[in-house]
Amino acid sequence: MSRSPQASTPESNDNLPKRATEAARKVAPENTDHRTVDRSKLTPMMQHFAQLKDQYSHAVLLYRVGDFYETFFQDARIISEALELVLTSKEAGKGVGRVPMTGVPHHALDRYSTMLVEKGYAIAICDQVEDASVAAKEGRQVRREVTRVLTPGTLMEEEMLHARRNNFLAAVVIAKNHWGLAYADISTGEFLTTQDRELDLLVQELMRLQPSEVLIPTNAPDLGSMLRPGQTSESLPDCLPNSFCYALRPQRHFTLAEARQRLLEQFKVRSLEGLGCEHLPLGVRAAGGLLEYLKDTQKENYVALQILRTYTIADYLILDHQTRRNLEITATVRDNTFNGSLLWALDRTSTAMGGRALRRWLLQPLLEIKGIRARHDTIEELVENTELRQDLQQLLRKIYDLERLTGKASSGRANARDLVALGDSLLRLPELADLAAYGSSPYLKVMQNVPPQLEELGHTLQEHLVESPPLHLTEGKLIRPQVNQQLDEMRGQAEEDQQWIANLEVTEREKTDIPKLKVGFNKTFGYYISVPRAKTAQVPDNYIRKQTLVNEERYITPELKEREARILTAREDLNRLEYEIFVGLRHEVGLEAERIRGVSRAVAALDVLSGLAEVAVYQGYCRPDMDQSREIRIIDGRHPVVEQSLPSGLFVPNSASLGQNKLKVDGELKVDGELKVDGELKVDGELKVEGSSELNVENSNEQPSNQQPDNEQPDNEQPANLQPANLQPSNLQPSNLQPSNFQPSNLQPSNLQPSNLQPSNLQPANLQPANLQPANLQASTETDIPDLIILTGPNASGKSCYLRQVGLIQLMAQVGSFVPASEASLGICDRIFTRVGAVDDLATGQSTFMVEMNETANILNHATDKSLVLLDEIGRGTATFDGLSIAWAVGEYLAMEIKARTIFATHYHELNELASILPNVANYQVTVKELANEIIFLHQVQPGGANRSYGIEAGRLAGLPTSVIKRAKQVMKQIEKHSKIALGLRKGIGKQFSARKTTGQKVSDQEMTIEQLDIFDD
Known part of the structure; x- marks a missing residue:
């Protein structure tokens, strides 16, 4: 320890x-x-x-x-x-x-x-x-x-911080299985808190935030210690990773009573209800402990934090650490570098605060469609209006880091150069607002509202401070002339004194007839008269020798010392007055900190969106169609990072379709009762309604949310009504058609909006409640759009790239970005899971296979039918039969129980049999072209399962000896000849699903177990 x-x-x-x-x-x-x-x-x-x-x-x-x-x-x-x-x-x-x-x-x-x-x-x-x-x-x-x-989490100095990354200080309080988390970036003022009860979620939040320092309450003997990354302590809860820097703090700083009082005093409120955290006792305790730590470490340097905001993890798409790592969102897997990450591919921001905002957006995608569409609307307008986009980006490049400059000023650490940069940036804001007025999309509208007080403050700073002030505040020369009368008078006197010194040099040269006589100054001796040693005999009697150097003698005179005292005193008074004026300016900035930070968030968001629009234009991205369905439909999708890493046009696009079973109605659809549709109701063809019954279609896209958007977003979103072009039968799910729910009393024409339905299609004479009989409903499902895709193909053919491509496109869409595809329709995902590659975890003694199993277990225990699951090579870390069995069971469970949208890449070709057994599974392969002595990877994903992995060919390309390649081919032929795995799968498992495919009945666990024991029998 x-x-x-x-x-x-x-x-x-x-x-x-x-x-x-x-x-x-x-x-x-x-x-x-x-x-x-x-x-x-x-x-x-x-x-x-x-x-x-x-x-x-x-x-x-x-x-x-x-x-x-x-x-x-x-x-x-x-x-x-x-x-x-x-x-x-x-x-x-x-x-x-x-x-x-x-x-x-x-x-x-x-x-x-x-x-x-x-x-x-x-x-x-x-x-x-x-x-x-x-x-x-x-x-x-x-x-x-x-x-x-x-400390690592309390830095304010620009040279100590990464301009495009937040520097978070976090505090954690754990009580049984519940936890509270608060975090702040004191350089920008951000301050948030949350509370939940799954410890796994706490770890995921810490991994997302990557705080520089985490505060832990304890009364253990090592109280007051600072644990550096990699160090451990008995005070550190077992659930927390030791990859962070931990400060062990007294428990008394985290009591609810003290924490509440500290928050009330900090934000000058009477109740925590206005902060939204009254119902979060653990979050309040964490936030209070964090404030106490800032008081201890910052001493007299007050830290002006923004008002505390609360958030709920469930309001955002959840990405666990493995998914963030595997999708290479902010850093590459291989060498942990920025270049080659998704952030690298998308970052076209012009400001440091925009760069930080983009990182936050990528790590915390949205679930609320309204917020996503607001971002899409703004990008779309900037894509279409090239001149506006380019003018915005050009102006944004001239705006400094408003967030951190304001933070430094509020805490009394800003120097004159900081305030000059801040003033210059504030004066750019009205110009930015004027540009934004040419647009009508949500984020452009927000940018149009710049408080006039900020322009006034910008003018004040510009009028008071010189254009290029010195770095140190005590050196003077900070304030412009004609700002302060007393300052001007003191400067006038100082100039007279300086002129006296200059005249003294001329006078003494003439008096002594020493042409090289000079009057100089240094901090040790003050003012002195320098005379070459060869001329020392000519100096007057009133010269007093002060210092002897190799080539000169230095003297003083009573008159010179008297004038020196006057000059130095006046200079100190002058510098002191300039400093007082400067401190007053810095205080004015602090008073406007909240307004500046509000505008800063709007500037950062607009910077992100204009950058994403720039990427969309030059990379040919499209706007995805977002809804609450389970559909993932991507036409000609590309990997956003790999595409930019290759020469133009070389990347091979591929499509993907997941999560939308089609309902075909043969004959007349008659429903006696309520017709409930989960998601959008899409009808291909004519919708005929007759009678006075109610047709009640609820739009699940507009569900209330507790999500707090990054900015105020005008409520100009149009509800996803029934658009004729969108009415496709593909969204009618048999599971949603429950006869018990078909209530004729709910079918009222009043809910049919004329603007959304073509009057010619509404035939009242054709709809009679008596005709809506469940017995007359004849439906069958097509499985061409599955829940689970088994993806096979050769080594190094691009399977992993395809998996990441689909995941990144979904993530980008929910961030609010356009996506690399020619067309995309995407249902909202609650989580994205990936299991791609594995390494030993030596710190915990876990093998590669155990790491793989832990990650897979996490997916199976937390995925839902709204999740996107991307699996690569499940079961490869153990014996073939064990691995295949696990892979089969995992795929089966995902398709049958969870019904998550899943792409499962594998070299177990036997898994292709799942598609012949389960109706919501389909086989796809990455194709190759076979020539006489080589294979060519086409990188095209096509329907059908591969029966070869070409691993031996990959070994040949890697340089394995010819004899080894030859022997491997011989062994493979023998294995293929005698293998009964595929046959066992077809005979042993296939028959137990035959009834299920036609009747929909579930096979019992006992029957499943008995049959699966026969897979590899002789």
């Missing part, structure tokens, strides 16, 4: 960092740890360091000493090893001797801090909070305080 960054006991000098000096090697072992050294003998500075280290035991303490940040004892060894810096030693007091010491220059603090934080360390920064000269005059130590604690 790792307790903290430092060692728990003194370390010997036998295991010092490789860059340890000889002085470091001579340090006594008891002096290597601040807890074991004799503090009574330490110098006052070292005693103070040890006291602070007691308070911040979980952090590396960087202690400001002059122009360096130094650290001592065990922290010195940590920094030396982590940063490969020299470990030396420093005198710590009489009777103690030397202690380990490492230091970094003050100007390099950010760079070294970033490196330490990236390695999972927390850093406590102790600064000098008074002028050293003041302390020296009073004969005491300089006053120092810890001004900030840097």
